[in-house]
Amino acid sequence: MSRLNLILALLAAVLFATSALVGTAPLPVDETLAALFGQGDDRIRTIVWELRLPRAAAAFAVGAALGLAGAGMQGLLQNPLAEPGVLGVSAFSALGAVVAIFFGFAAVSSLAVPVAAILGAGLAAALLALAAAQGARSVTLLLIGIGLSSVAGALMSLALNLAPNPYSLSDLVNWMMGSVANRSWADMAFGAPWWIAGAALVLLAGPGLRALSLGDETAASLGADPKRLRLLVIGGTSLLTGASVAVAGTIGFVGIVAPHVVRPFVKHDPQRLLVPSALLAGVILMAADIAVRVLPFQQELKLGVAAALIGGPVFIWIAARLGRSST
Numbered sequence: 579m580s581r582l583n584l585i586l587a588l589l590a591a592v593l594f595a596t597s598a599l600v601g602t603a604p605l606p607v608d609e610t611l612a613a614l615f616g617q618g619d620d621r622i623r624t625i626v627w628e629l630r631l632p633r634a635a636a637a638f639a640v641g642a643a644l645g646l647a648g649a650g651m652q653g654l655l656q657n658p659l660a661e662p663g664v665l666g667v668s669a670f671s672a673l674g675a676v677v678a679i680f681f682g683f684a685a686v687s688s689l690a691v692p693v694a695a696i697l698g699a700g701l702a703a704a705l706l707a708l709a710a711a712q713g714a715r716s717v718t719l720l721l722i723g724i725g726l727s728s729v730a731g732a733l734m735s736l737a738l739n740l741a742p743n744p745y746s747l748s749d750l751v752n753w754m755m756g757s758v759a760n761r762s763w764a765d766m767a768f769g770a771p772w773w774i775a776g777a778a779l780v781l782l783a784g785p786g787l788r789a790l791s792l793g794d795e796t797a798a799s800l801g802a803d804p805k806r807l808r809l810l811v812i813g814g815t816s817l818l819t820g821a822s823v824a825v826a827g828t829i830g831f832v833g834i835v836a837p838h839v840v841r842p843f844v845k846h847d848p849q850r851l852l853v854p855s856a857l858l859a860g861v862i863l864m865a866a867d868i869a870v871r872v873l874p875f876q877q878e879l880k881l882g883v884a885a886a887l888i889g890g891p892v893f894i895w896i897a898a899r900l901g902r903s904s905t
Contacts, residue, residue, distance in 0.1 A: 580850075582843050586857035590638060593864040597634030598626045600871050628762070636761040636769075637867040637881070638860040640826045641836075643773050643818040645859020646852055648833025649840075650780040653787035653848035654811040655720055658841070659897060661833035662819040665719065665812070666726025667702045668830070671823035672754060673730040674698020679749050680737045691753070692768055692824030699820025702726055703812055710808035719808070756827035756882020758867055769821040776817030777856075783810035784849035791848055829882045831889020832859045838896050 599610050605622055612618035613626040648661040655664070662668045678684050678694035709722055734754065741747035786807040789797040797804055822829070836859035837851055844850040863881070866888065870879040 580854075582840070582854050583857060586854060586861060590857060590861050590864065593861060593868065594631070594634050594638065597637075597864065597868060598630050600868050601625070601630055602871070629760075632762050632766060633758050633760075633867065634864055635763075635766055636758040636825055637863045639766065639769060639773060640758065640822045640829060641832055641863030642856040642860035643776065643822045644829065644833040644863075645836040646777055646780055646856035647815040647818040648859070649837040649848075649851045649855035650783065650787070650811045650815055651833070652837050653790065653851065654783075654808060656791065657720070658838055659834060659893070660720070661831075662815050663727065663830055663833070665702070665706055665723030665815070666730060667699050667706075667723075667816050667819045668823060668828065669727040669730035669734075670702035671695045671699035671820045672828045673734055674701075675753055675823060675827070676734050676737050676750055679746065679753060680741070684749070689768075692765075695824035696772065696820040698730075699816045699823065702730075703816030706812045706816075707809055710805060710812060713805065714808075719812075752880070753827045754882075755880035756829040756885070757880045758826050759878065759881075761825065765825050769825045772817045772821035772824075776814040776819075776821065779810045779814030779817070781852060783807050783814070784852055787811075787848035827882060829863070829885050831885055831893055832862055834896070835859075835889050835892050836862060 595614065598614055599605070599607060603625060605625065609618045609622050610626060613623040616623065644662060651660040651662060651664060652658055654660075657664075672695070674694035674697050675691045677698075678690045683690035683694065705726065706719060706722060709719060714722070734750075738747065738750055741750060786797065786802040786804075789800045789802040790804060790807055792800075797807075837855040840851055840854045840858055844854065863885070866884050867881055870881060870884050873879055
């Protein structure tokens, strides 16, 4: 493990422990620390292990998945502003969840919404994979992704407009805002296989992304298959994003910000960018989740809203900086 990865992993461990201490119910520090090791009061152990730690784990896993997906997308498209949402995967995943809520499938089974989110991501991935298999280049995939995002956004707005009752509308809005509150170990168990499979595909594409940075023709001459790389990254990104939306709803910008921060430390190497981007994105989302718990609001700020409030200005700054450097 490189020094950068080690530092980020240690920081994640510190934030994970901090998450056990932070919440709406004030707990004694000594008893909370004892609860981390399975000791002390049963009530405190329940709060720590069934409420706070699953929430922290969900924040880290979702952030890491989106950070890895963003780094993979940026390497594939050769665009530092790319992220899962750019290809429409996030939007279609959210659309799947919205459809499940709108038509009442969520009331039938607790798995309806997460499964629908995975299926939505899979549908977008299938369309993109079909285009990639037919030789579509990165710019074409980017344009297709923008179109998919627009269609999904319009359909979600239609669902909000036609919501049959205020309760459905509230569920739809809460899901689209994104949150890891009240997540459980069962939610983590549901997302883990998809995250692992998606991470494996993106990491497998790592060496090819390094070659692809020299251009499709050069990459092919070095033994890399651009079509295969696109399928690996698109498939991996779909799994990572779909599982993240299934667990936490829509959370944006972390997939852009984390790779941009890490890139100078790895000498702009697309392969070396992948793991630290995942770790940093997980750290960012854990820190943001701790922040929303302690902010003095009557109602807890949604994690997706907090991420947008932080990530939006950072995105504008990145875009402006890139614009100046290109002129």
